[in-house]
Amino acid sequence: MENLISIVEIPVTDFSRAVTFYQSILGIKIEEMEMDDVKMGVFPSHGETVNVVLASGKDYQPATSGALIYLNAGNDLKPVLDKISKNGGKVILPKTAISPEMGFFALFMDTEGNKLGLHSAY
DSSP states (O other): OOOSOOEEEEEOSSHHHHHHHHHHHHTOOOEEEEETTEEEEEOOOTTOSOEEEEEESTTOOOOSSSSOOEEEOTTOSHHHHHHHHHTTOEEEEEEEEEETTTEEEEEEEOTTSOEEEEEEOO
Protein backbone atom coordinates (compact mmCIF):
# COMPACT_ATOMS: atom_id res chain seq x y z
CA MET A 1 0.00 0.00 0.00
CA GLU A 2 1.64 3.22 -1.19
CA ASN A 3 -0.78 5.70 0.38
CA LEU A 4 -3.34 5.36 3.16
CA ILE A 5 -5.58 7.98 1.54
CA SER A 6 -7.43 7.00 -1.62
CA ILE A 7 -10.19 9.57 -2.30
CA VAL A 8 -10.78 13.06 -0.91
CA GLU A 9 -14.20 14.64 -1.49
CA ILE A 10 -14.53 18.41 -1.12
CA PRO A 11 -18.22 19.28 -0.57
CA VAL A 12 -19.61 22.15 -2.66
CA THR A 13 -22.97 23.93 -2.88
CA ASP A 14 -22.52 25.80 -6.18
CA PHE A 15 -20.85 23.24 -8.43
CA SER A 16 -20.04 25.55 -11.35
CA ARG A 17 -18.59 28.24 -9.08
CA ALA A 18 -16.41 25.68 -7.27
CA VAL A 19 -15.12 24.17 -10.53
CA THR A 20 -14.22 27.64 -11.82
CA PHE A 21 -12.48 28.53 -8.53
CA TYR A 22 -10.30 25.41 -8.34
CA GLN A 23 -9.46 25.42 -12.05
CA SER A 24 -8.42 29.08 -11.75
CA ILE A 25 -6.25 28.82 -8.65
CA LEU A 26 -4.62 25.48 -9.48
CA GLY A 27 -4.36 25.84 -13.26
CA ILE A 28 -6.00 22.45 -13.85
CA LYS A 29 -8.86 21.02 -15.90
CA ILE A 30 -11.53 19.36 -13.75
CA GLU A 31 -13.46 16.49 -15.34
CA GLU A 32 -17.18 16.75 -14.62
CA MET A 33 -19.39 13.69 -14.13
CA GLU A 34 -22.52 12.53 -12.29
CA MET A 35 -23.03 9.47 -10.14
CA ASP A 36 -26.60 8.91 -8.96
CA ASP A 37 -27.71 12.32 -7.63
CA VAL A 38 -24.18 13.63 -7.02
CA LYS A 39 -22.32 15.99 -9.34
CA MET A 40 -18.60 15.32 -9.23
CA GLY A 41 -15.59 17.27 -10.41
CA VAL A 42 -12.51 15.06 -10.59
CA PHE A 43 -9.10 16.70 -10.29
CA PRO A 44 -6.41 15.32 -12.62
CA SER A 45 -4.42 12.65 -10.76
CA HIS A 46 -1.51 12.12 -13.19
CA GLY A 47 -1.20 8.51 -12.08
CA GLU A 48 -1.15 9.35 -8.36
CA THR A 49 -2.95 7.08 -5.92
CA VAL A 50 -4.98 9.89 -4.27
CA ASN A 51 -8.01 11.27 -6.11
CA VAL A 52 -9.51 14.66 -5.22
CA VAL A 53 -13.15 15.23 -6.13
CA LEU A 54 -15.53 18.18 -5.79
CA ALA A 55 -18.90 16.72 -4.73
CA SER A 56 -22.31 18.39 -4.86
CA GLY A 57 -25.41 16.66 -3.56
CA LYS A 58 -27.88 16.65 -0.69
CA ASP A 59 -25.48 14.90 1.70
CA TYR A 60 -22.51 17.21 1.02
CA GLN A 61 -22.07 20.26 3.27
CA PRO A 62 -19.00 22.54 3.25
CA ALA A 63 -17.10 22.67 6.55
CA THR A 64 -14.60 24.76 8.46
CA SER A 65 -13.90 22.13 11.11
CA GLY A 66 -12.97 18.47 11.13
CA ALA A 67 -10.27 16.91 8.97
CA LEU A 68 -8.17 19.50 7.14
CA ILE A 69 -7.17 18.80 3.54
CA TYR A 70 -3.87 20.23 2.27
CA LEU A 71 -3.51 20.52 -1.49
CA ASN A 72 -0.07 20.17 -3.05
CA ALA A 73 0.80 23.60 -4.47
CA GLY A 74 3.99 22.50 -6.22
CA ASN A 75 7.40 23.94 -5.38
CA ASP A 76 6.07 27.29 -4.07
CA LEU A 77 2.53 27.83 -2.79
CA LYS A 78 2.69 31.65 -3.13
CA PRO A 79 1.49 31.80 -6.78
CA VAL A 80 -1.56 29.65 -5.92
CA LEU A 81 -2.22 31.63 -2.72
CA ASP A 82 -2.13 34.90 -4.68
CA LYS A 83 -5.01 33.66 -6.88
CA ILE A 84 -7.36 32.74 -4.02
CA SER A 85 -8.76 36.19 -3.16
CA LYS A 86 -8.86 37.19 -6.83
CA ASN A 87 -11.16 34.22 -7.52
CA GLY A 88 -13.61 34.60 -4.64
CA GLY A 89 -11.84 32.73 -1.84
CA LYS A 90 -10.24 34.11 1.32
CA VAL A 91 -6.72 33.65 2.68
CA ILE A 92 -6.95 32.72 6.37
CA LEU A 93 -3.25 32.21 7.10
CA PRO A 94 -0.51 33.42 4.74
CA LYS A 95 2.48 31.33 3.67
CA THR A 96 4.07 30.05 6.87
CA ALA A 97 7.24 28.02 7.42
CA ILE A 98 6.86 24.62 9.06
CA SER A 99 10.54 23.63 9.10
CA PRO A 100 13.37 23.37 6.57
CA GLU A 101 12.57 19.67 6.12
CA MET A 102 8.78 20.02 5.86
CA GLY A 103 8.41 23.22 3.83
CA PHE A 104 5.56 25.73 4.02
CA PHE A 105 1.79 25.83 4.43
CA ALA A 106 -1.09 28.30 4.20
CA LEU A 107 -4.81 28.13 4.98
CA PHE A 108 -7.72 29.42 2.92
CA MET A 109 -11.50 29.42 2.63
CA ASP A 110 -12.84 28.39 -0.78
CA THR A 111 -15.90 29.88 -2.48
CA GLU A 112 -18.10 27.21 -0.89
CA GLY A 113 -17.14 27.81 2.74
CA ASN A 114 -14.60 24.99 3.10
CA LYS A 115 -11.40 25.58 5.07
CA LEU A 116 -8.43 23.98 3.28
CA GLY A 117 -4.66 24.21 3.26
CA LEU A 118 -1.87 24.47 0.74
CA HIS A 119 1.56 22.86 1.11
CA SER A 120 4.82 23.35 -0.75
CA ALA A 121 8.49 22.51 -0.30
CA TYR A 122 9.61 26.15 -0.70
